[in-house]
Every structure is written in structure tokens, then in C-alpha cells.
Amino acid sequence: xxxxxxxxxxxxxxxxxxxxxxxxxxxxxxxxxxxxxxxxxxxxxxxxxxxxxxxxxxxxxxxxxxxxxxxxxxxxxxxxxxxxxxxxxxxxxxxxxxxxxxxxxxxxxxxxxxxxxxxxxxxxxxxxxxxxxxxxxxxxxxxxxxxxxxxxxxxxxxxxxxxxxxxxxxxxxxxxxxxxxxxxxxxxxxxxxxxxxxxxxxxxxxxxxxxxxxxxxxxxxxxxxxxxxxxxxxxxxxxxxxxxxxxxxxxxxxxxxxxxxxxxxxxxxxxxxxxxxxxxxxxxxxxxxxxxxxxxxxxxxxxxxxxxxxxxxxxxxxxxxxxxxxxxxxxxxxxxxxxxxxxxxxxxxxxxxxxxxxxxxxxxxxxxxxxx
Numbered sequence: 608x609x610x611x612x613x614x615x616x617x618x619x620x621x622x623x624x625x626x627x628x629x630x631x632x633x634x635x636x637x638x639x640x641x642x643x644x645x646x647x648x649x650x651x652x653x654x655x656x657x658x659x660x661x662x663x664x665x666x667x668x669x670x671x672x673x674x675x676x677x678x679x680x681x682x683x684x685x686x687x688x689x690x691x692x693x694x695x696x697x698x699x700x701x702x703x704x705x706x707x708x709x710x711x712x713x714x715x716x717x718x719x720x721x722x723x724x725x726x727x728x729x730x731x732x733x734x735x736x737x738x739x740x741x742x743x744x745x746x747x748x749x750x751x752x753x754x755x756x757x758x759x760x761x762x763x764x765x766x767x768x769x770x771x772x773x774x775x776x777x778x779x780x781x782x783x784x785x786x787x788x789x790x791x792x793x794x795x796x797x798x799x800x801x802x803x804x805x806x807x808x809x810x811x812x813x814x815x816x817x818x819x820x821x822x823x824x825x826x827x828x829x830x831x832x833x834x835x836x837x838x839x840x841x842x843x844x845x846x847x848x849x850x851x852x853x854x855x856x857x858x859x860x861x862x863x864x865x866x867x868x869x870x871x872x873x874x875x876x877x878x879x880x881x882x883x884x885x886x887x888x889x890x891x892x893x894x895x896x897x898x899x900x901x902x903x904x905x906x907x908x909x910x911x912x913x914x915x916x917x918x919x920x921x922x923x924x925x926x927x928x929x930x931x932x933x934x935x936x937x938x939x940x941x942x943x944x945x946x947x948x949x950x951x952x953x954x955x956x957x958x959x960x961x962x963x964x965x966x967x968x969x970x971x972x973x974x975x976x977x978x979x
Contacts, residue, residue: 638676638677638750638751639750639751640748640749640750641748641749641750641751641752642746642747642748643673643746643747643748643752643753643754644746645660645661645662645744645745645746645747646660646662647754648662648671648744648747648754649671649672649754649755649756649757650662650664650669650670650671651669651670651671651672651757651809651811652664652665652666652667652668652669652670652733652811652812653665653666653669653737653811653813653838653839653848654666654669655838655846657743661685661743661744661745662743662744662745663741663742663743663744664733664741664742664743664744665733665737665741665838665839666733666736666737666811666812666813666814666840667733667735667736667737667771667772667773667792667794667797667812667814668732668733668734668773668794668795668797668799668800668810668811668812669732669733669811669812670730670731670732670733670757671730671731671744671747671754672728672729672730672731672754672755672756672757673728673729673731673747673749673752673753673754673755674726674727674728674729674751674752674753674755675726675727675729675749675750675751675752675753676724676725676726676727676749676750676751677721677724677749677750677751678720678721678722678723678724679718679719679720679721679749679750680718680719680720680721680727680729680747680748680749680752681716681717681718681719681747681748681749682695682716682717682719682731682744682747683716683717683744683745683746683747683748684709684716684717684742684743684744684745685711685714685743685745686709686710686711686740686741686742686743687740687741687743688711689740690711690739690740691710691711691787692708692709692710692711693708693709693733693734693735693739693740693742693789694706694707694708694709694733694734694735694789694790694792695707695709695717695731695732695733695734695742696731696732696734696793696794696795697719697729697730697731697732698729698730698732698795699719699721699727699728699729700721700727700728700729701728703795703796706734706777706780706793707719709742716748728755730755732794732795733794734773734792734793734794734795735772735789735792735794736769736772736774736789736792736794736814736815736816737815737839737840737841738815738816738839738840738841739788739789739792741839757809758809760807760808760809761808761809761856761857761978761979762808762809762810762811762853762854762855762856762857763799763802763803763808763809763810763811763855763856763857763858763859763974764810764811764812764813764853764855764857764858764859764899764902765799765810765811765812765813765814765859765861766813766814766831766835766858766859766860766861766862766895767799767812767813767814767859767860767861767862767907768814768815768816768817768818768819768861768862768864768865769814769815769816769817769957770797770798770861770864770909770910770911770957770958771797771798771799771812771814771861772792772794772797772812772814772815772816773792773793773794773795773796773797773800773963774788774789774791774792774816774957775788775791775792775953775954775955775957776791776792776793776796776797776953776954776957776958776959776960776962776963777791777792777793777796777953777959777960778791778953778954778959783953783954783955784954788816791953791954793960794812796960796963797812797963798958798963798966798967798970799812799859800812801963801964801967802967802970802971802974805967805971806971806974806975806978808978811853811855813835813840815831815834815840817865818830818831818834818840818862818865819831819862819863819864819865819866819868820832820862820863820866820884820887820888820891821866821880821883821884821887821888822865822866823865824865824868824870824871825868825870825871825873825874825876826874828842829842830887831862831891832887832890832891832894835891835894835895836848836850836894850898850899854899854901854902855899855902856901856902856903856978856979857902857903857904857905857974857977857978858895858899858902858903858904858905859905859907859974860891860892860895860904860905860906860907861906861907861908861909862888862891863884863888863908863909863912863920863923863924864909864911864912866879866884867879867909867912867916867919867920879916879919881919881922881923884923885923885926885927885930888923888924888927889927889930889931889934892904892906892927892931892941893931893934896931896935896938900938903939903942903977904931904939904941904942905941905942905943905944905973905974905977906924906927906928906941906942906943906944907944907946907970908920908921908924908943908944908945908946909946910946910947910948910949910951910958910966911949911951911956911958912948913948917948921945924943924945925943927941928940928941928943942973942977944969944970944973946966946969947969949962949965949966
């Protein structure tokens with residue numbers, strides 16, 4: 608008897624092939640979750656990669672941006688061991704959201720939720736100043752996450768004191784007179800970032816609370832001319848800032864409020880010395896010009912000074928302009944802006960968030976004329 612070979616298994620395969628000939632593999636419904644190393648990020652502002660290969664945000668409003676998909680964005684952050692807490696703030700899809708407190712004993716990633724699925728952009732900002740301490744970023748995670756760079760645009764560097772920092776401006780979460788000094792910092796809402804946002808330009812902030820040109824609010828130093836070249840604006844800094852990192856078209860300098868301060872009532876305080884102030888200010892502007900030879904220098908007065916002090920500061924700034932212009936005849940003349948006097952409503956006599964909006968509204972037309 609002849610036994611015919613069995614074709615049952617191949618016939619099943621053929622049948623399945625015919626049934627699925629028009630089938631298409633199902634689409635992936637969500638993008639893959641990716642953890643992005645801090646080394647792939649593009650920070651904007653003063654920052655460093657530390658010895659542990661993590662990113663440290665240092666200066667006020669130092670920022671990093673990302674695009675992602677879905678509703679969840681994770682940021683892996685920590686603080687230096689000596690720092691109890693610090694603050695970030697963020698902008699989602701071009702709209703400012705809020706400040707976020709980072710505590711030293713928090714080890715879980717910071718989770719930020721988007722209101723809907725789809726594609727999003729997020730910008731994370733350091734809400735506090737350099738002297739508050741760094742915020743350390745290890746990684747960021749989300750679906751289809753990508754690091755963003757700041758769009759190409761003119762750049763303004765804002766040099767100043769606590770007013771420029773946005774210090775003591777935001778008492779919405781921690782009332783004035785409670786907590787610690789940086790609990791009311793809000794760099795994003797300070798006048799500089801507001802001006803930059805209105806004019807669609809980029810900005811970096813080089814500001815330190817209590818600092819002055821030749822003396823600070825209650826001490827003889829270290830002053831801004833002494834620390835400006837150091838990455839963290841600290842006299843003991845070993846790391847010098849690389850000024851080739853950015854090329855601002857405008858450098859705005861708003862110093863003098865603390866030089867005019869009467870001090871804390873404890874530390875001995877000599878009367879204001881206008882000659883020393885003008886001389887030191889001229890030297891500092893000349894230092895800035897060595898870093899950014901083509902930049903337009905703009906000197907701002909102080910809205911916090913009134914009457915005689917206000918007039919004296921304006922006269923000093925006019926003298927600085929005259930001397931710097933004579934020393935640099937081929938350069939753009941120094942621009943001056945004198946604020947209207949203000950009765951500040953923030954903590955400890957500082958401008959509030961609402962006051963910063965007023966300062967910015969004064970400055971927007973001034974800076975608009977200076978932009979190329």
C-alpha cells in the first residue's frame with residue numbers, strides 16, 4: 608500500500624497566510640519612554656557639569672527646555688548636601704505655571720503633569736539666585752523626550768542685585784517675615800525676564816542680593832566687580848566663568864541701591880562716597896566691555912531710591928557714562944535709564960511681582976530702541 612505524505616501543517620500555514628495577506632501590524636499607541644541624561648541637555652544661563660557629571664543650575668532663571676509626548680514629565684533632581692530646600696519654576700507650552708519646592712530629603716523624581724496628551728514643550732527655570740545654592744539635574748524622562756535649545760534671538764544680560772534676582776517678590780506661598788530668604792524668590796517674574804519675554808529675546812541673569820559697586824548693603828564686599836568673573840559669584844570660587852559662552856547684544860547694569868544703603872545699623876557704615884562709586888563703576892563697565900566688546904551697555908538707576916539719593920545716583924551714572932564714552936569713542940555710547948521712584952510692596956522693601964511688572968513696562972520701550 609502506498610502511503611501519501613501528509614501536508615496538513617503546510618496547508619495550515621498557507622491558509623493563515625491567505626487570511627492575513629491584507630493585515631498590517633498594529634501601530635504603537637504611545638511613544639517610548641526615554642530617560643535623557645543631563646549631558647544631552649542645553650542649559651541656558653550660568654551652569655556647570657560637576658565632578659559627578661551632573662548638571663548644576665547656578666544663576667537666577669538658569670533654564671533647560673524639553674519637548675515630550677503624553678501627560679507625564681519626570682525630572683531627576685537633587686540639592687547640595689548643605690542645602691535644605693530650593694525652588695524651580697516652569698513654563699508649559701509657553702504658559703507660566705508655578706514654583707516647585709525641592710527638598711533635600713526628596714529622592715523620587717519630580718513629576719509634572721500636562722493637562723492633556725499630545726506633544727508638549729516645557730522650560731524649567733531656577734527660581735532662586737546663585738548664592739542660594741545650585742539645583743542639580745541628573746536626568747529627565749518622558750515619552751519621546753528631546754532636549755531643546757533656546758531659539759536664535761538677540762540676548763540681554765541683566766546684571767544687578769536682589770531686585771534683578773526677583774528676591775522677596777513672591778509671598779504667595781510663604782508670607783513675608785516667615786521662612787528663609789529665598790522662600791520669596793521668583794526670578795521668572797522679575798523685570799528682566801519680563802522685558803525679554805515681551806521683546807521676544809533671550810536673557811541671562813548675573814545678579815546677587817545685597818551686592819553693590821564699591822560696597823554691599825551692610826559690608827565692604829565682596830562687590831560685583833570682585834565676583835563677576837567667578838561662575839557662582841562667590842569670592843572663593845575656583846571656577847572662572849567662560850564669557851565666550853554667550854554674546855549679549857545688550858548688557859544691562861542695575862547697581863547702586865546697596866551702595867546707598869544705610870546698612871543694618873550694627874556694622875559701622877561710612878557716608879556714601881560718590882567719587883569712589885563713580886571710579887569703581889567706570890572700572891566695572893570697562894571690565895564688562897573686555898568680555899563683550901560689541902555689546903551695548905545700559906545703566907539703570909534704582910526705583911527704590913528717592914529724593915536726594917535718587918538725584919545723586921542719577922548724577923553718578925551720568926558721570927560714568929561720560930567717562931566710559933570718552934574712553935571708548937568708537938563704541939556705542941552708554942545708554943541710561945532713570946526709573947520713576949516706587950514705593951515697593953514686596954517683602955523687606957523689595958518690589959513685588961506686581962511692582963516688577965511696572966518696572967518692566969517702563970523698560971520695554973527703552974530696550975526696544977537699543978535692540979539691533
